[in-house]
Amino acid sequence: MSLADALARPLSPVGRWITGIEHAFERARHSDKAVNDTRLRIFFVLALFGAGFVTLGLGATRAALFSAYSRGGALAAPIPNARAELTDRNGQVLAIDVPRYALYLDPHELVHPAEVRAALLAAVPGIAPAKLDRILAGDHRTFVVGALTPDQRSHIHDLALPGVSFEEESGRAYPLDDLAAHLIGFSSKDGIGLAGAEKAFDAEIRADKAPVALSIDLRVQGALQDELDAASQALGVAGAAGIVVNVRTGEILAISSFPSFDANAAGTADPATMVNHAATTVYEPGSVMKVFTLAMGIDAGVATPDTMFDVSHPLVVGSQTIHDYDHDGDQLSLAHVFTHSSNIGAARLGLLAGPEVMSRYYHAFGLFAAAPSELAESARPLTPKALTPNIVASMSFGHAISVTPLAIATGMSAILDGGVYRPLTLKKLAPGQAPAAGRRVIQESTSRTMLDLMRMNVVEGTGTKADVVGLRVGGKTGTATKLVHGHYVEGRNALNLASFAAIFPTDAPFSADRYLTLIMLDEPKPVAADSGVTSGAFTAAPVAGKVINRIAPFLGVRRVIIASDLAAKPAARATLGANEQ
């Protein structure tokens, strides 16, 4: 059947009725049928069109009113202050965005403003009454308060107050409260990092949705901060700092500063507690600097560990007379200068090396510049204008130069990791990722000699209180008399900076992980248990030992216990059982 035939076929009665609309009026007039019949046909066709439009209209209305888009789903604007999570190296959360809500009030919708005012003031104590009064007297919807928790929002919502509405925002939570607060830092309500890692990695945190993993290990951080806090409170210090570093990779595993603060309430914290003493405060470090002096002297060929130094009399350099705290013989080998912490011997070594050598090495160790760190808080040192003999002698035992603990840790890591200086980092290295290349500052043999000297110092020198059974700890004590009104005060009224730099295990190959623990206690007060002595050997060294004893299992450092460990050293035995029930 052709198309023409199909179209020419007679239509069904309904088809004829519908198609008969054309010329309906003419036919009606021609056939004298009632006009009403034609009108009915027209009405019916219009009803069909009407039904079609109603269907379309209902669909459009449904889409407009009941679509999930209108409830702020996928097309909702991204939260402007959103930040990625900060985690430790094992994925433990350090900082995280949590939902918070901003409360808005529209005075136009209020019938009884006084009741709403009273209810809001009771529900949210943080609202200033004067501010609320201004908003109630206004003529448009206004922000009242932000950072409401879901519970607070729910509570206010349940009050069914007219004119009150909420908008979701992002709030930054620091679930560890004051643990690692200086290291983690904090951000503003606008989502901008202001301190610590929050500031150091601000761009990455704001750009990425994936968590940003720091190098720190929360278990190590917890142990360091716990021991540092305990010692700081027991000794009544003015401040304290602690750092744990993997010297092979340059990763910082923990940074602690005392006193600490709660990052969740950074806006109301005492500014003094927010200072990161590890990165910001510069100290005259005292005898821990002898590590640098000896590394310089040995590496430059000025002396060997067996070179003898005359320490029989105080050394007069210019207007300065240098003394030793303990006098143990007239002649000391350089090794014993180190283990007896002889200022005279160290000063003689510095003078032998001379200002040019000292300047070259101290620059290489990074002591004349701010520690290269992601932390913006890393402060510049206070350095002498010229290396006169007086200054060279003083710097040899840690005076006449003020540096941050972070700078000391960075420079000392270079000496103890085989001689390569690399900036310490707060970013976790990916598995298999090689540490930063760095630059060689001393020979590997010098590094090994320094490790042996530091171990010797803990076995038989000033650092015995830091020894821990089986962990082959090495270290160097430091006790720097502080300047008070421009003068060093000696005697019982002296204010000290007590420090201890520990390294373990000292006998590990340079290809293996080795850990530096630096403890600094600012102005420890005499306590009866230490016979009133506030030197680094009696205050900071035990703290380092306790920290190492606790963190070694986390770091996978196994104890190697030999019989002599238990038989020969009462100090070691004391540490062995120190934490047992």
Add this chain to the structure above:
Amino acid sequence: MKLSGVLGQRVRGFRVVDLVALVIFLALALTVYAFKTSAGRERTDISHVESQIHDETRQVKLLRAQLAHLESPDRLEKLATQYAGQAPVGAKQELTPEALAQVVRPIPAPAPPAAKPGGQP
């Protein structure tokens, strides 16, 4: 008969070409409407699921923050000290896997049951 002739014919007053165009127009309109409605439904479902994901993510973040707070080494240590009297592990309490055999004491063999008086040997 040519196609133009067929399309130009009138059937009950309507040109065939107009009727064909009308049918095509109606078919297209209905098809588009059907697809749009179907796509709208899908979009609504997707949006609903995304909204659920958003809510769940929010909840997960809250729970992660809460968990991190509860698992804070600082907090756990205080609780362990306060309620369980625990302290950091000392060197004597550490053991390598290789040394386990040295500390495991042999279990004593059970004593033979005492013979009953007058019993069978």
